Structures are given as C-alpha cells and as structure tokens.
Amino acid sequence: MFFKTVEESIELCDGQKDSYSTDPLLPSTPTQRTFDYVLVAHVVNDDTDQKAQRQRAFIQQLEKKKISVTRIVHDDKVFFGLRAPSEMFEDYQYLLKVSDSCNWCGDERGSVTQATRIRMVNFILQHTYINTGENLEELLMKHVFETMFCLHERKKQKDLKKKWARWSGLFTEQPFNDIKCYFGEKVALYYLWLGWYTKLLVPAAALGVLVFLYGLAFFNTNPLITEVCQSDIIMCPRCDKRCTVWQLSETCTYAKVSHLFDNEGTVAFAMFMAIWATLFLELWKRQRARHVSQWKVYDWCEEEEELILEIVNDPNCQPKQFRHSYLRSTLVLILVTLMLMLIIGLAHALVVFRVVAAPLMSEGKWDFIKDHANIVAVILGAVLHYLTIQIMTRVNRWVSLKLCDIEKTNSFAATERSFTVKMFTFQFFTLFSSLFYVAFFLGRINGHPGNYVRIAGWRLEECHPSGCLTDLFIQMAVIMLLKQTLNNIFEFTGPWLKNSLSRNHAKKLERKCGHCYRKACRDEQGRVEPCDICKLRDWLRNYHLANTDAFSLFNEYLEMVVQFSFTTIFVAAFPLAPLLALINNIFEIRLDAIKMVRLERRLVPWKTNDIGVWTKVLEVIGVLAVIANGLVIGITSDFIPRLVYRYLYGPCTNGSTQTHCMQGYINDTLSTAFMTHQAIKKDFGLEQMVLNGFNVTQCSYRDYRSDEDYALTSQFWLVLAVRFAFVILFEHVVVVCKFIVAWFVPDNPTQVKNDRMHDKLARLKEEIREMKRSKSTEV
Template sequence: AEGSRWEGYSDLPCLYLFVCICSSMSRTVKKCFIDLVTGLQPLNSLKSDEAASGPKQGPTFQDGQRRVDYVLTYHVQKPQSVRRKTSRFADYRILRSLRRSLSMMRSGDTPPSKEDPEIAAHKHRLDYHEDDKRFCQTEFEDNLREMGLELEKDEGNKIPGIGFLKIHAPWNVLCREAEFMKLKMPTKKVCDVVERINLFIHKVTAPLHPKVEPNRPQNVKHLSHPFSREKQHLKFDLLKMTFTGITSLLGNGVYTAAYPLHDMLFYPLLSRQILYEEWASYSVFYKYQPIGLIRKYFGEKIGLYFAWLGVYTQMLIPAAIVGVIVFLYGCATVDNDIPSMEICDPRNNITMCPLCDRACSYWKLKTACGTARASHLFDNPATVFFSIFMALWAAMFMEHWKRRQMRLNYIWDLTGFEEEEDHHRAEYEIQVMQKTLKKQDMSPKVVKVFLLLSPLQVGVTFAVVFGVILYRISIRAALHMSSNPTARSNIRATVKGTAAVINLVIIIVMDEVYGAVARWLTLLEVPKTDKSFEERLIIKTFVLKFANAFSPIVYLAFFRGRMVGRPGDYVYVIGSYRMEECAHAGCLMELCIQLCITMLGKQLIQNNLFEIGIPKIKKLIRRRKSDMDSQQQQDYNMTLQRHEKDHFLGPFVGLSPEYMEMIIQFGMVTLFVASFPLAPLFALLNNIIEIRLDAKKFVTEVRRPIAARAKDIGIWYNLLRGLSKVAVIVNAFVISFTSDFIPRLVYQYMYSPDGSMHGFVNHTLSYFNVSDFQTGTAPLQPMHLGYEVQICRYKDYRETPWSNTPYDLSKEFWAILACRLAFVIVFQNVVMLMSDFVDWLIPDIPKDISLQIHKEKILMVELFMKEEEGKKLLRDNHTNQSPFQPRSRPASHTPSNC
C-alpha cells in the first residue's frame, strides 16, 4: 500500500531523521564534549565529499531524485588557509622537525624563516580544535549512515565559507520506523446528522474560510489514511530526543545551523504557497486562519500560538463594540453633565490658586472647560459597567480558550500526550565538564547577583519616571514664564502630549535593555534544561517589561496629585520643585492620553514597524555589501538552491517575543480599561494586522522552525490568568480613587440639598487666604486678572481659613475615603465572585469532545478484552502457531564505544 498508505505524508523524511540524530547523538555527544572540553585529540579526521558539480533548483540531491529533508551547516576553511594535518598524539612529527633543525644548524645552513612562535602556537591550538569538530562530524555522520539515512555534502556552493550537509531518509526506512512508532490511523469514516449540519454551516460561512483543500489520497486502499496529523507526533517525540544533541553540537561550533527546508514558493499545490496566499496576505484579513495547515507545516506549538491569537482577537470584537458604545455614551451625555456645565458657565467667577510658585498666576476655573468636557468622555457612570463587563470578559476569554484548546488537543491527537523528561542544556553540560559549575557555590552567587541587580533595575525604572516628573514641572513653569500667548494658552496640552511621547520613547528603549538584562541573569543561573531556561527567562522578562511599560501609568493613576500638599504648605522635591497637581477634572484624562499614546506607539512602532522595517534594512545592507543592484540580486537568487536560500533567512528565535507582545497588550486592555474604554478597539485593529504580519514573517522571512509538539501554551496561560485577577483590583482602585465617581455619589446622596449634582463643583473646592503663602512663593503678577485677589480656591476637602482648625482635612474627606475603600472591597468581591461563577458555569471540555473521549476509552477496553480472549482461546486450542515476535531495530541503534 505504498501508493496510498503514505500519501499526504510528504514531510515524513524530516521526521524520521530526528530519531536518527537522537540515536546518533547519544553515542557522539558525550565523546565530543570530552574532546572539546578536556582537550583530547581524536585520531581520525573527516574528509569532505566532492563539491557539487552545479546548482539545481529544488530541495533535492545532485541526482535530482532524492529529496533533502534536513540541512546542517558548518564552517569550511578557505582555500588560502589550508591547514596541515595534525594530531595530538603525533609527537614524532615534532621530534622529527627538531632533529631536522639541529642537523641544519650543525651543517651551517640557515633554516628557513618561520612565523612568530605565539602565532604558530595559536594556529596549532586552532588545528586541534578543528580536529575535534571534524571528529564529531565524522562520528555523527557515520551513525546516521548506519541507520539508513543518505547524506550529501555541498561545499562548492555560492556562499563562501559555509558547507551544507544534506540529509535524506529513504522510503523503506520511513516505513520501518513508522511501524515501530505504532502510528494510530482512523479506520472508519463516520457520517451522521451532525456532520451534515456542519457541512451546511461551512457552506454558509465559506467566504470567511481560507481556500485550503483537504489533503486526501487519490487512490485509497483498504485500511489506509493520509498521515496529516500523526506525523507531528513523530516530529515532536524525535525532536525531544534530538534537541539536546543538536544544541550541543551547535553550541560547540561543530555545526552552525540546523533546519528543515521550506517548500518552494509559487508552486500551487504546496503547503507554503497555500499559506502564503490564504494566510500571509493582508487582503485575506477577514478570513479565518487555516489552523490545521499551520499545524501541519509548522507543528503544534506554533499552531497553538496562532489559534490562541485568533481566539483572543475574536473575543476582542464584543469588547471593542461595548467600549465604543461606552465612549459614545460619554459623547452623548457631555452636554447634560452638570459639573461640566457649572465649570463652563460664563457666569462662573471662581478664582483658582496658582499651579506653580512665582511664575504662575491666578486663573479662572472656567478656562478648564475643555478639560472637564473631555474628562467626561471617559469618566462617566458607564465606565463602571464597562469595568465589570471586562472582568467577566476576561473570565469568558480564558474559558473559551480552554475549550478551544481541548478541542484542538482532540483533533490533533494530543489528549494522551505527556511531555517527556527534558534533556540537559549544552551550556550546562559544558559548565559541569569544565568543573566550573558547583551547586553549593553557584546558587548563592546567582542569588547575590540577582539581589544586587533587582534594586538597581527598580531604581532605574523609578528614576526614569521621576525624570519625566521633573520635566513636567520644569516645562510647565517655563511655559508660564513665556511671552508667547499661544504657548501660554496651550500649557496643559503641551505638557501632557510631550511627556507621554517621552515616556513612550523611554519604554521602547528600556524594553530592549531589560530584555538583554533578563537573558543575562538567566544565563548566570545556568538552568539544567531548556524548559527551565525558557520559563525563568519568561518570568524575568515579563516582570521587567511589565514594570517598564506600566510604571508611568501607575504613577498617573494612583500617585499624581496625592502628595501635593496645599497652598502655603506644598511638598517640594530636590529643592524648589513642587509636586504635580491634577486638573480640576482629575488625572483620568492624562491617564487616558498616556495609555493611548503608549498603546498605539508601542504597537505601531515597536511591534509592527520594527518587525517590518528591520528585515528590510538587513536585506538592504546585505545588498549594499554585495555591490549588486536589484536585478543582479534577483538573478543571483535564481541560481541558488533551496537550502542556500533558506540559509539567508533569519533564524527562528522562538515564540516568546510574540507572546510577550500580546501579554503586555492584554494587560493594557484589562488593567486600566476603566480609564480608556477604547483600548479593546485599538488592540483589535492591531491584532488584525499582527496575525498577517506574523504569518508573513513565518512563511517568508525566517527559516522553517523545527516542529514541536505541545498541548497548551504553557506558562503564558498562568500569566494571563494572573493579569485577569489583578485587573479587577486595579480597576476597582481606578474607579474609586482616580475618577470622581465616588465623590459624586457621596455628594448626591449625602450633601446635595435636592439630591442632584448642582453645587458639586463648589463642594469640591476649598478656600485659601493669599496672605498665608510661604515666603517667596506668591505670584509675581498678582494683578494678572485685573483685580487684587484675597481668596483663591483649590481642589481638596479642607477646612476654611476662618475655622477653628484652618486647612485641616474636613469631615467630607474622611467620609469620601471610607466610601472609596468600601467600594473597592465590594467591587472586588462581587466581580471576582461573578468571574468564578462564569468559570464554574462553562465546562473546560466541550460536551461532544468529552463524550467522544469516553467512547474511545470504552472501545479501547473492549478491544483489549477481545485480544485477551483471543490469546486465551489460542492457548486452549494448543495451536502450533508461533507467537508474534516484534521486529527489532537495526544493529546501528545499539550503543557504540564512542
């Protein structure tokens, strides 16, 4: 059944070679480590095969028939630097050269000139190291040949200094290994009413689905099925065993890169071309992603990432719609907002105290009309409802993803999948073999370094925020002293906008710094396994980047305007710098501006423009170095083979940067959504572009990743869940302490004479006698308004100057504070209780999947019982049939002496 049983399993060769690499590595890696670390010289050296006679288009060997399933690259010495053959045990050569030199000296002949002894010794050491690498290559490649793989070297390519080892897995080897792997194939086609209903729904929604034809064999024989799903099981299992070996040899420089080959572009029936047309194109942004084809081409791990990103983007649609409705509600009710009407009333003659010392003068409250009206767009009763909605939305999103993940696990045959024990990292083994890594010594050292650097990193973050605060104070004072009337009239907008842009630039720069610091700290720990390394790196990177992105936002939300003091007794920092005050309408508007600029700038500049621009800049630099124009570069690319073209693509660096980008966005969408209801809309628009941008990057700009198997998104789910819980608390404090929602309710139900909001603005303003200014802080132009000011107003709840306790906190302040704390407690518990109820209400596993898994378990038990009954019947009948003897693997799988 060769023509049908393996039909559709075109990538199987690159799967099996992982097994071979693993088996080969188990025999060679330890030996190579000993050679490279301890300095022992192997006796053999590798002889390269003959160079390729001429380039051929397509991923095949020189015969044009055998397909290249995997490629390893290594350095090749240039012809002008041909080194001599050396061996660490060939000491007789040194003795012979000494005897020759002595004889020449005795005979009076002048020995030939020689190079500097230090340079010669350095080259000698390099020769030894090259012998180590070539010995590892020899052993490794011999083991691969013993397992039945076919190898071909290509050192005569158009890339100088780079050699390619092309690997091909023959058909009989694939069949043998597939039998040993016991791949599970479906043997019965089920067609029921549910399938017909699904077919009808698929026809209705056909315009939204990508045009991906199912991969069916043309000539299906009995008990045959295309290997479109189970081959990834082989890939992952073989990868888990192979990864240590590959990374070990890559880490030691034996090979410089290892990657499977991409399919050819512009071939209509190949997976890569289908993905390029139906997934990696901006013109199909409205279509669903072909998750099945993504998983088939890139593996389950990358398939799960794009599935999660698709679910997250879909769930942003209702959140964006509700957020827009909340914003439109604020726009519709701004003209009916009584506090805004009182501030904007032309008859309003309230004189406010100066916003800074000496340079600032008195000002009229009605000049803040625009700020008050803009604040109402985001600070209205609908924002409380939206905060509750977003908390429930986060819970529903997590539940929806768990159900989607469980369905994919079933479809991709991952329900019984368990991760195998991870192998040690190459760096860890090198450290151990060099005897420089000792647990009892290394752990305290790493802890000490981390404890020393943590306060420094936190200090740098707060120093940056404090620097922006000083900028705000300085620029406000400078603008107040300006003689330009235009600059004086737009002080607030100028300070808010420029400070937000400065924060954005600092966040983008410090993101790169913190990423490097997190990686350096993780390398200091020298984790044993790659999984441990990845998790530690993710935690450190997340903490640092999260603090970097949200420090300015947290300051605006919870600290600005809280530690200001009052007129006559202001709080000063660094001499004469007075702490910032909020506008009369509060700091919520500035928080909204900061969130908007940070979110848009970070997504457009750091995420999208960098991902698009950096690869193009690299291509431009490479073209400049090659001294070719575009036409010459295109002609040169046409002469390259597939493995040479893939060599010029960028290496795959993992999914952590992609996940981190989305996790930070999720935090901005959920944590401060009470102050910025348009955040889900901006996130939705960004993700629509992000999906196609990432798709294009994976298909055309990076090497094909090694397909890895995974049943979930790992530690990222825990981070999402933690953020959704923290978001409830943060939004409770934003509503309670940053917005005027609680003061308005307290005034309306406790202090308003008629139960309305009339008089609320006057209720929030305290009185100050200008004669109580500190020395040197009074305005330089007290007659700026055309009259002498005796009493000015400021926003706070304090006693009047003529009371028995002037300027002390009033009873209204304590009443509002108690209500704020009570609201935080009630809001947090009610919303979390509702979220837990949603979590309990929605099952993690879809009902149809649960029933199907249960049926499969029953069928497995019945099959096992029938098999046991058959065996018992055979024993009872005393038949002469010999029991089934499983075939054994070739002798090459047994360990060797290496």
C-alpha cells in the first residue's frame, strides 16, 4: 500500500500537508473530511416520479462503486456530497506505476492530491450509467439533476488570490507550479502559453509603434499628402443618382490617415511579424518542454491515462474501438462546406450593406454624414460585422457540437480536438471573410465609367484615391477594439454580478456555521465531522459561483488564438495591432485568473503535456500570415505602384533633383472620363454633373486606363507584373527565413534532454534494485 489512508496522506504538490478547510470559523486540521464532488437536484416529493427514480438509481450506482454519498436538503434543492474510497486511488497509483508512459508522473508517485481525486471522480461520474442506459450528461439534459461541481479548496484558493488573482499583480510573475497543483496541467499550460505570448508581443508592439511614428514624422511634409490636400482635380461620382462629382482635396484627412499605415516601414514590419510568428512558436515549444519536464508529464500519454481511469471505474471494462466511417466523414465534409458557404454569404451581405449605405447616407440630413458617407459606411459595416460575429459564434458552436456527434469519436479528447478544428475554422471564416473582401477585392471589380459593375442595380464601392488599405485598417481597428473590450466586460461582469448577489445568503450561513462548529464532534478516527450547516455553507458558496464546463478553457484559447490571427495575418494594414493585443493580454491574464479563482466554480484539473491541437492551428496561422501579408503589401497597398512610379515614371527618372521623386504620383494613378450628356445619364443617373454651380463634363477615377476607349494601359500591366513578382519574392524569402528559424531553435532545450535521461536511468536502476530485493526475499 502506498499510503495509510487517503484522508491522512493528501499532500500539496510541494509535499506539505494540506488542511482542507482554512475557514476562519473552522480551525484547520489535516484530518478534516472533505468532498470530491457535489450533485444538485430539485426536491421531488413524489417517489413514483420518474425524475426521483432516476436520481435514486444513479446514486445507487455510485454507492455500488463504494462512493460515499451525503444527502442534505436545503429549500427546494437537495445536495449530494460525494467522496470516493481510498482503495480506488490505490488501484490508480498502482496502474500508474506499471504503465509505460507515466512511470514518473510527478505528484502521482507519492500521495494523491485533491486535484487528482477530482479528476478521477469526474471521470467516474461521466461513465456511470443507470439501468435505462443514461449517464450523468443525459440526466442533466433531462433535468434529473440540476448541476454538478467540484469544490474549491479554501486554503489554496486563498493563496492563489494573494499570489496571482488580484489586479495589483498585473506585472508580477505567474505562479505556474501553484496553478498546476490547483487547476491541473491543462490550465497551467494555458497561462504559461498566454504569458509567453504576451512577453513576446513586447518587441512586436515596440516595432509597430515605430512604424506608426515613422508615418507620423512625415505627416505634413509627404508630397503625396500635399498633392491630395492641394489638388483641384474633380473626381467622378461614387454612386448612382444620389451622388455627384467631388474634389479630391475633400479627402485630405483620409489621405493623411492612409499614409500612417501605408508607408515603406510597413513592408519590413510585415516581414518581421511573419518571422516573429515562427520564432514565437519555436520558443514556446522550448518553454513548454521545460515546464512539462519539471512537472514530470513529458512522457504522459492521454490514451493510457484514460485506460487507467476506465479500469479504476470498471475492472471489467472493454477498450473503446477506433472507428472510421467514410459515409460519416463525407456527410461531415458536406455539412462543413455548406456552413462555410453560409458564412461567406453573410460576408457578401455585408458588402451589399456597404454598397447601399454609402449612397443613402450621402443624401441624409446631417452635413457631416453627407460629406463623409463612405467612411461612415465603412465604420457601420465594421460594427455590423462585429454583431454578426457575436451571433455566428453561438451558431458555430452549436453546429460544431452537432458535427462532432455525427462523427462519434471514441474519447473526450478526440471530441475536443475535432470540435476545436471545426469551431476555429468557422470562426476564422466568420471573422476574416469581410476582411479578405476589403483587402483583395474592394475597388478591383467595380468597373469604370461606361461599364460599372452593379449588385441589384447598386454600384460596387470604390477605393479611395489614396489606396484601399485604410478601409482594411478601419475594419480591423473597430473589430479588435470592440471584440476585445466588450468581450472582456461581458466575460467578467456576468460572474461578478452572480457572485455579488449570493453574498448576503452566504453571510447568514457563515454565522450559523460558526455557532454549529462548536458542537461538531470527531469520529472514531479523529476526523472532524462538522454539522450539515457547515457542509452546506461550503457547497452553497461553490454552487452560487458561475458555472464552468468542459469547454470553458476552450473559450479562452479561442479568444486568444483569434487575437493572434488579427495580430499576424493583416498586420501590414494595422501595425498597432500587436500593441492593442499586448495591452489587452496584460489585463486578460489577471481577469481570467480572478474569474477562475474567485468568481467561477473550480475547473476539473485535467492532466496534459501540451496545448494540443492549438499548436497546429498556430502553425497554420503562421503560414497564412506570410501569404496574407505578402498579398496585402503587393496587392492592397500602394507600395508597388509607388515603387514603379519612383523609378520608371516619376521626375527622378530623368535625373531631376529639383522636385521630389514622388511628385505627381496621385495624378498618375488617375484616369480621366470625358462625359457626354447621354453618358452622364447612363452611368450616374444624372441629368448633368454640377460642382459649385458649374457644369462638369469630365471627371477622374482611380485606374490605369486610356482616356479614349478605357483600355488598360501598359503601366497597369507593368504594375501588375511587379505586384505578383513581389508577392512571390516576399513569400519565398520569408518562408526560407521561417525554416531557418525553426531549424536554428531546437524544440527541446539541452537541459530538458539531460534531465529526462537522468530520470530514465534512475527509474531503470530502481527497477533492478526492486528485482534483486524480490529475489532475495524469495530465497
């Protein structure tokens, strides 16, 4: 036997004894009994009621497994306190000792921690069936039981509040070992990953700010901005019937904002961020290896752990068979495709909204909106996109769960991986479909005077003469600010309000418990047996906290990985994205910590040695970042047209040093349309074009076309060729740099390899010593 009794030998991860209650009203004692889980149900007075019968049947099944059940009725609810027997953990430890991958599984080699007890009892609860074939999940869905939860340990909870879950600790190091001991390796690795991601955002944010300041330094002296602000060029109407001609100088502010994010520094920054994404992942793998090696779970195997728990739960269990159905896979693939088509269709609806909103607002009552109809339409489109994201997030979750049900995976871990891939795919398309349209299609398929492209009679929107990158910047800025700010507010205030409302009731029970404890007695083994009020007080304290489930941690990962996508994929359009992410993450770490420790029920302390499929997702995002940033710089921004103009068409091509090399660039990117009365009526639905009381018969539009027949000029084809050449060159250079970085930075530090070798050697020597002792005993 590995220990005397579980009650007398539960230890902290550092080997110190843990008293289960450090409540100020209850003196701490290492022998006080505690509970592993609590089930809650509504009181049913009718014994013939089906719910009551199923409740009894489930409790009886637990008692058959020698799980002790304490029943306490409070108001209209009945609470079942569950505690597993010590023999169950003895079996678990023995199987762990003889398994292939868990010979050195950290705390499990000694006494069993409360985190391990919770994990095992949770598994047993999920795999206990009544005679109707229903398990606890189905009973919860049918409201036989209201909820289930494990209890916070008051002493460790208090320590975590002091060390970690407080706003005053924003810039202090996180106690990863304490987090691991209390919440398990799975939660600890999330905070380890988030902390590492936040640290590496510092250089990215600093460089992004420098790029922004570079654009700001030439804010008033840049010849392109001066050319727009002092221009007398008359531009063609942006829409039909409701719009008229306008002067290019009206968009002076827009041109200034464009230059802040579309300058020469953007190219270098995009290359840096693509390489940064790879460096971050490689360094993260090293960081992970160090910690999982210290926690002795480096060789931990998910499948073997689940088999051990299956045997502990039912010694006569049969292994779940791996299954694969081409029919189910085909059905899932078809449904995923249909879902993606729906999401892309919503992106098209947002495009239509922008197309319709701009001309409608241009004839509104307010002068400001009329003068800035296009910008207002872009901002409203971004806000509507955010609302669509919130709605589709719930739809995507429901669809992903249903698709996982169709697949019928053989374990919870496999279901979690499948759900993660589907949910992220749906969220990615929901978030980025509209951004991809703005980045790569806006202003490139709208046509030209005499042949405009229309949707339901409405003309497609055009890019601003200063470029399309500002539209992409506005979309990203609105979505990132709204998503991060509002999500954090809702994520924190919900649990906080629920916790605040339950405090008054808890204080009454605290007073009753203090009086009751003085009458508490000890059993034959010296363990404290507090009265029902004291037990109930602790259960209700946990009951009134915000609920958590198997996918609670998934929500945190999804939020951060989506942010990582915004920070890397379109960073060329928004260099301040890493700064916003850094500021958000500094608060996000403490917000999540306060929420988990103070405001939410305790998460099941799952064991793991990696962040799972999220690593693959991050690697895919890193590849997409290279492709997207290359396309944004080469196709969306004006970097290439400016480059071509500077060296082939600008004033410096003739050796002139009297003028700036970019002088005349804006005029070079515009083509002129000479409009007859018939053409004006056909293209714009106007009887005549008027500006400041004068009739206008010609206007300019952004494109490289001939003034006579609207044919594309040779400059257009040259610029297009250079664009594609740049994209290919950019992506190949960055990909090569990524491979070099991945090769140069090993996944495992040398110290980790040496420590693992010493551990294996020590284990083998111990096996030899045990074999020899066994032989000597036999002799």
